[in-house]
Amino acid sequence: MMWAIVLFPLLGAVIAWLVPDNRRRSFVLPVFAVAHLAMTAALLTKTPAASPAGWILLDPLGKLTLIGNSILFTVCAFYAVGYLNYRRRRQNRVLCAALLVCLSAMTLVSISQHLGLLWIALEATTLTMAPLIYFNHNARSIEATWKYLLICSVGIAIALLGLFFLAYSTIVAKQDVTLLLPTLISNAAHLHPGWRHAAFIFLLVGFGSKMGLAPLHTWKPDAYGEAPGLVGALLAGGLVNCALLALLRVYQIAVASSEGALFQQVLLVMGLISMAFAAVFMARQSDFKRMLAYSSVEHIGIITVALGLGKGALFAGLLHMINNSLTKGVLFLACGNIHRAYNSKSTQHVRGALRRTPWSGALFLAAFLAITGSPPFAPFVSEFLIVSSAFVQQNYWTGGLFLTFLALIFIGMASTVLPVVLGEIPADIDRSPYRDTIHTVLPPLVLMGLVLMLGLWIPAPLQEILHQAAGMLGGDA
Amino acid sequence: MNSLADQLLVLCLLLNFAVLGTSRLAFSVRAVALQGVILGVLPAIVHPFSWHLALIVVSIILAKGAVIPLLIIRAIKKAEIEREFEPFIGYIPSLVLGALFTSLAFIFAAKLPLSPEHEGLLVVPASIATLMCGFLVLMGRRKAISQVIGYLLMENGIFIFGLLLADAMPVMVEAGALLDLLVGVFVMGIVINHISREFSSIDTSRLSALREE
Numbered sequence: 001m002m003w004a005i006v007l008f009p010l011l012g013a014v015i016a017w018l019v020p021d022n023r024r025r026s027f028v029l030p031v032f033a034v035a036h037l038a039m040t041a042a043l044l045t046k047t048p049a050a051s052p053a054g055w056i057l058l059d060p061l062g063k064l065t066l067i068g069n070s071i072l073f074t075v076c077a078f079y080a081v082g083y084l085n086y087r088r089r090r091q092n093r094v095l096c097a098a099l100l101v102c103l104s105a106m107t108l109v110s111i112s113q114h115l116g117l118l119w120i121a122l123e124a125t126t127l128t129m130a131p132l133i134y135f136n137h138n139a140r141s142i143e144a145t146w147k148y149l150l151i152c153s154v155g156i157a158i159a160l161l162g163l164f165f166l167a168y169s170t171i172v173a174k175q176d177v178t179l180l181l182p183t184l185i186s187n188a189a190h191l192h193p194g195w196r197h198a199a200f201i202f203l204l205v206g207f208g209s210k211m212g213l214a215p216l217h218t219w220k221p222d223a224y225g226e227a228p229g230l231v232g233a234l235l236a237g238g239l240v241n242c243a244l245l246a247l248l249r250v251y252q253i254a255v256a257s258s259e260g261a262l263f264q265q266v267l268l269v270m271g272l273i274s275m276a277f278a279a280v281f282m283a284r285q286s287d288f289k290r291m292l293a294y295s296s297v298e299h300i301g302i303i304t305v306a307l308g309l310g311k312g313a314l315f316a317g318l319l320h321m322i323n324n325s326l327t328k329g330v331l332f333l334a335c336g337n338i339h340r341a342y343n344s345k346s347t348q349h350v351r352g353a354l355r356r357t358p359w360s361g362a363l364f365l366a367a368f369l370a371i372t373g374s375p376p377f378a379p380f381v382s383e384f385l386i387v388s389s390a391f392v393q394q395n396y397w398t399g400g401l402f403l404t405f406l407a408l409i410f411i412g413m414a415s416t417v418l419p420v421v422l423g424e425i426p427a428d429i430d431r432s433p434y435r436d437t438i439h440t441v442l443p444p445l446v447l448m449g450l451v452l453m454l455g456l457w458i459p460a461p462l463q464e465i466l467h468q469a470a471g472m473l474g475g476d477a
Numbered sequence: 478m479n480s481l482a483d484q485l486l487v488l489c490l491l492l493n494f495a496v497l498g499t500s501r502l503a504f505s506v507r508a509v510a511l512q513g514v515i516l517g518v519l520p521a522i523v524h525p526f527s528w529h530l531a532l533i534v535v536s537i538i539l540a541k542g543a544v545i546p547l548l549i550i551r552a553i554k555k556a557e558i559e560r561e562f563e564p565f566i567g568y569i570p571s572l573v574l575g576a577l578f579t580s581l582a583f584i585f586a587a588k589l590p591l592s593p594e595h596e597g598l599l600v601v602p603a604s605i606a607t608l609m610c611g612f613l614v615l616m617g618r619r620k621a622i623s624q625v626i627g628y629l630l631m632e633n634g635i636f637i638f639g640l641l642l643a644d645a646m647p648v649m650v651e652a653g654a655l656l657d658l659l660v661g662v663f664v665m666g667i668v669i670n671h672i673s674r675e676f677s678s679i680d681t682s683r684l685s686a687l688r689e690e
Contacts, residue, residue, distance in 0.1 A: 084530060117649070117650065117653070120653035120656075124566065127661055130664050130668070134668070134671070146672065149661075154667075157628070157631055157635055161608065161635045167642050167646070168592075168638075168642060171641070171645065177642065180645075239503070459618065
């Protein structure tokens with residue numbers, strides 16, 4: 001079953017590649033996405049034991065990532081059918097196949113317990129995303145693809161060196177060399193401190209650049225701005241969580257060793273820096289898709305702050321991981337619709353989206369309110385828990401800065417989003433064939449419903465997984 | 478045996494400077510390829526023979542010494558670029574910075590102990606220095622192909638370190654890492670191809686647009 005869920009999307013990729021008809025090919029996506037979602041549900045209800053060598057196991061942290069990615073991918077797959085219908089002339093063979101390969105790699109990331117295997121899967125997600133960002137085949141998108149490919153490849157290469165350091169620290173400590181997570185965690189305190197320390201730094205820089213922690217986020221605005229909406233949603237909601245999971249694995253080892261406190265301190269500072277960067281660059285952003293990239297930097301920062309705070313904040317941080325990925329899905333899909341309806345993503349031309357595309361405009365507005373932490377949506381709950389946990393720990397500086405940045409970001413984002421959604425439609429803009437249809441509106445609407453639901457009520461099984469996962473990170477289980 | 482390995486590692490370090498100091502892309506690619514071959518040979522010198530090791534040696538030499546350089550040479554030919562022009566960091570400053578990074582790498586490595594069986598090997602400083610030189614090429618050059626060469630240099634640096642783990646790592650991980658690298662360079666080659674096509678096709682598309690009016 002564990003292998004099936006990884007291999008099955010690959011089968012889908014092969015089928016998508018073989019389907020000759022450009023219009024029918026996109027239907028492969030929802031079929032395999034729904035099957036993947038069903039397999040995820042089956043794995044959650046009856047989780048199999050670890051594979052014989054211990055490389056494959058679905059633990060609570062992996063479950064969280066898997067749930068988020070599977071839901072997000074299914075929604076994006078349904079959306080893709082509607083989206084590709086508007087882009088019939090563009091060849092979509094590579095897009096469909098790469099999406100499914102990426103799903104397979106993301107699944108492998110969430111179930112691998114061997115850091116080497118995890119690294120390979122993570123690198124595979126990076127590579128499969130490159131043709132997706134380049135979907136529009138123009139000069140701007142190629143620049144974005146190049147930047148993304150280079151920075152992420154370098155980042156992930158540095159992470160590999162970090163893993164090598166970690167493996168070598170076991171040799172120096174006269175243990176059997178291994179990159180198996182459970183063994184590393186149980187031996188964490190006995191690893192050679194110098195090598196372990198160097199490993200943590202390299203891993204943080206490596207996975208941090210893939211996550212887009214400031215100041216390693218420079219590829220994000222370009223890639224998110226130029227990629228189609230559904231690819232942006234998967235980048236900001238799916239890939240980010242995969243890289244985050246890799247960082248959480250390192251966090252597990254750090255907490256089990258004597259260096260936990262130092263590691264948390266570093267994460268706290270990096271998280272706050274990311275939020276600060278986002279607050280500065282969010283203001284007066286003239287491209288609303290690029291703005292979303294800074295929002296992604298912000299939320300990665302928020303999650304990192306929660307990891308840095310530790311204890312009670314861990315539960316909230318993990319909850320925010322899910323909330324962020326679902327809300328980012330709505331934002332990018334709605335943005336993609338608006339972009340299509342205006343053939344522009346500059347705030348100069350795009351105004352009054354609520355009239356031209358009422359549903360997408362409303363969804364964009366609602367998701368904006370949600371992502372900036374307005375009640376009753378889910379991100380409010382997790383952000384509130386993080387702040388309150390900062391104050392409970394009497395970490396007033398962190399709590400204060402956190403709230404200040406949130407306020408600044410709200411203002412900055414509102415100054416871009418509100419004119420786009422509410423303003424007057426400019427008289428001189430081109431007509432475009434796009435109008436909201438059920439195919440492109442229903443998927444983000446379903447996601448928005450989930451975001452609202454999680455804000456009001458977290459299902460008991462999810463709550464249990466969150467508590468277990470927080471316990472794995474050394475929080476209050 | 479270890480002294481031979483050290484000499485090869487010093488050769489790796491010298492090749493870094495060869496890449497840093499030249500503007501000719503084909504020469505850089507050959508230097509990186511030669512470094513790759515040395516990387517493939519090194520595990521065979523340091524570790525006792527095993528089939529696992531033989532597999533690694535062959536696959537590294539094939540990938541780093543043959544397939545990847547061929548991919549890049551092809552990209553160079555297609556893009557019709559022979560030299561790096563006006564790099565952000567000039568060749569002489571690059572060499573000076575490279576020397577600085579190499580000495581820093583030796584200081585850094587002195588702080589980290591090696592396990593007894595690797596005592597006296599220059600692996601750690603060579604690895605970090607190659608990584609840093611690769612980074613320098615990546616940051617300092619303008620052409621996409623030069624940046625790929627920088628990336629490869631970084632990867633070589635990481636593989637030098639992998640030497641210490643050659644008989645300890647599972648084959649699957651090594652193979653996977655190598656495969657990812659191969660695919661990565663392949664994708665980069667395609668993107669470079671598109672870049673050169675995009676920027677020459679801009680002119681032709683403009684011409685046809687004028688004709689329509």
